[in-house]
Amino acid sequence: MKAILEGSHAIAEAVRLAKPEVISAYPITPQTHIVERLAEMVANGELESEYICVESEFSALSAALGASCAGSRVYSATSSQGLLFMAEVCFNVAGMRQPIVMSIANRAVSAPLSIWNDQQDSIALRDAGWIQLYAEDVQESFDLHLLAYRACEDHRVLLPAFVCFDGFIISHTYEPVDIPEEKEVQAYLPPYNPLNKLDADDPLSMGMYATPDYYMEFRYEMDRAMDRSLAVLKEAGKEFKKIFGRDYSELIESYKLEDAEVAIVALGSICGTIKDAVDEMRAEGKKVGLLKIRALRPFPAEDIKKALSGIKKVGIFEKNISIGSRMKGAVGYEVKDAINDSSVQVLSYVAGLGGRDIRIRDIKKITEEIEKGKGDCFYGIREELI
Amino acid sequence: MRDEWFRADRLPHIYCAGCGNGTIVNCVLEAVSMTGWDRKNTVFLSGIGCSSRAPGYILTDSLHTTHGRAIAFATGVKMADPSLHVVVFTGDGDLAAIGGNHFIHACRRNIDLTVVCMNNHIYGMTGGQGSPTTPLGKTSTTTPYGASETPFDLVDLAVAAGANYVARWTSFHVKQLTEAVLNGLNTPGFSLIEVRCQCPTSYGRRNKYREPVDYITHLKAHAILKDKWESMEKSGQDMPADSFPVGEFVRRARPVMGVPDEA
Ligand SMILES: Cc1ncc(C[n+]2csc(CCOP(=O)(O)OP(=O)(O)O)c2C)c(N)n1
Ligand SMILES: [Mg+2]
Numbered sequence: 116m117k118a119i120l121e122g123s124h125a126i127a128e129a130v131r132l133a134k135p136e137v138i139s140a141y142p143i144t145p146q147t148h149i150v151e152r153l154a155e156m157v158a159n160g161e162l163e164s165e166y167i168c169v170e171s172e173f174s175a176l177s178a179a180l181g182a183s184c185a186g187s188r189v190y191s192a193t194s195s196q197g198l199l200f201m202a203e204v205c206f207n208v209a210g211m212r213q214p215i216v217m218s219i220a221n222r223a224v225s226a227p228l229s230i231w232n233d234q235q236d237s238i239a240l241r242d243a244g245w246i247q248l249y250a251e252d253v254q255e256s257f258d259l260h261l262l263a264y265r266a267c268e269d270h271r272v273l274l275p276a277f278v279c280f281d282g283f284i285i286s287h288t289y290e291p292v293d294i295p296e297e298k299e300v301q302a303y304l305p306p307y308n309p310l311n312k313l314d315a316d317d318p319l320s321m322g323m324y325a326t327p328d329y330y331m332e333f334r335y336e337m338d339r340a341m342d343r344s345l346a347v348l349k350e351a352g353k354e355f356k357k358i359f360g361r362d363y364s365e366l367i368e369s370y371k372l373e374d375a376e377v378a379i380v381a382l383g384s385i386c387g388t389i390k391d392a393v394d395e396m397r398a399e400g401k402k403v404g405l406l407k408i409r410a411l412r413p414f415p416a417e418d419i420k421k422a423l424s425g426i427k428k429v430g431i432f433e434k435n436i437s438i439g440s441r442m443k444g445a446v447g448y449e450v451k452d453a454i455n456d457s458s459v460q461v462l463s464y465v466a467g468l469g470g471r472d473i474r475i476r477d478i479k480k481i482t483e484e485i486e487k488g489k490g491d492c493f494y495g496i497r498e499e500l501i
Numbered sequence: 502m503r504d505e506w507f508r509a510d511r512l513p514h515i516y517c518a519g520c521g522n523g524t525i526v527n528c529v530l531e532a533v534s535m536t537g538w539d540r541k542n543t544v545f546l547s548g549i550g551c552s553s554r555a556p557g558y559i560l561t562d563s564l565h566t567t568h569g570r571a572i573a574f575a576t577g578v579k580m581a582d583p584s585l586h587v588v589v590f591t592g593d594g595d596l597a598a599i600g601g602n603h604f605i606h607a608c609r610r611n612i613d614l615t616v617v618c619m620n621n622h623i624y625g626m627t628g629g630q631g632s633p634t635t636p637l638g639k640t641s642t643t644t645p646y647g648a649s650e651t652p653f654d655l656v657d658l659a660v661a662a663g664a665n666y667v668a669r670w671t672s673f674h675v676k677q678l679t680e681a682v683l684n685g686l687n688t689p690g691f692s693l694i695e696v697r698c699q700c701p702t703s704y705g706r707r708n709k710y711r712e713p714v715d716y717i718t719h720l721k722a723h724a725i726l727k728d729k730w731e732s733m734e735k736s737g738q739d740m741p742a743d744s745f746p747v748g749e750f751v752r753r754a755r756p757v758m759g760v761p762d763e764a
Contacts, residue, residue, distance in 0.1 A: 142627040142630040154643040168630075170597075
């Protein structure tokens, strides 16, 4: 069924269809509309789930972790300060190998206080052991929730996932969304079948003390599971296509890259604008293309290398800043490492922090900078500071 | 006098029409101006929320911190320089939900802060979700058919945890509120002044007090003076629905932290 829905409400629909048994969340702009809608669904009996009105994000994810360890499918959602406040628990969830799916309505972090979009929040937690998926529009945000549950709960993976989408730009925008039938979702996403769970008849301790003799092996296992998740996510994407028709069989998406001389690399909603900019620049005779990265973790390095092969100029749009780093943005390093070819110029552009709009004209200007070979810098800083 | 403390250049403020927060800021500044304190020696802190925007309208040094942490930041400010007068603006969510731990520990330590809590019974700034002070049965965006969890009584909490001064008033009781804030400012140790205030936009709209006047009338009608409340309780009377006691609940001299040594 097609419906015109606010991004947040579409995501709430996806969660309703995924049927988590426990939902635990604390409100924060711009995530609020998702959890308000879910609270309403639970209260109306449209979704059979325990909705816990916890007192903070710290409790939100802690309660979610407890519920997951007890064997339930669980859901949470947050943004910005809320995610940072959860940081300790994020590492715990991944370390205990609980396949929790959490929505991240990407928002800048304090200080100074900002409620607007960038991707600093989720990227700051890049190394926590969570799969990180980034959506371009409302439909993809909807779809990736179902896909994430399926891949995370796969016994070859058993890791949690952030489904990231840009705050306001996606969370508060109305778009037409294809909402599948409950039957189809059930076929795609069977009930959660935990490999290990707390069970009084077969007692189990989770999160216990690991001595220096064993600690590293836990990290090793997590890393291997993340590596395996590359194939599992793609499989889940292929299966998704079979049932729902939309193609997520790759963790990247190429747009007009075949004959491109310049490639722009980006994550999230900006990809939509970049596609329009690419069309305009192509009409002006520039051979430009886009590589959209859907998964930052696991990082699809091989696929990126293949997709960009032959292209000599690559520019990464970064809605994050790794303060003090040479390239400035965090994603650029990984792209550069994936390409691993010193004859290719790979440059980062920090843009759109704290909600500053990136327009088509900005994308064109950055493309000129890529062509000139000038980068690893902020784009669009006020003149008086330069 | 209080005009000297007000940053008129920050107007217009962000509060919705009919919000009670402005009245409370007004009363606090009135009380502060009665102390004779120097603006240069007074610091206002807050967490995050509508209530926490208050220090932005005051002409002193201020820290707008993270959600729930104002009291922890204030503890640092006060211990670094006990000669400073430190006042915290907070909301029911900021103080009792995400910041609940800092709140009870500050009471326990009895650190010399004055905390003014604007209790509108919801998370106002994020659009009216249920908070730990949402009364049973009242609706919010996360409790669409009424809250089912027992709320905190902020006054009881502060008294039990050890604060030296604890009072509760409403945004209707401007004189009593001003006096209570002044008492809090003058009492060494931790002071909590809870102010029940109207949020017509969010809480009121969902709970039949959409009009600010109706809301304030409701606050006035349901606030029962502490002595009367206690005698009603003693005589075993049924307490009228939605009513709550107001007044001064504790003024004592437990050992304190963060007070300058006598010269
Ligand atoms: C760590 C964190 N979680 C959540 C939020 C989102 N948030 C901002 S204000 C607020 C609630 C404010 O409620 P309250 O303290 O009662 O203040 P009011 O706005 O009602 O005055 C929340 C949940 C945040 N800023 N930081
Ligand atoms: Mg409040």
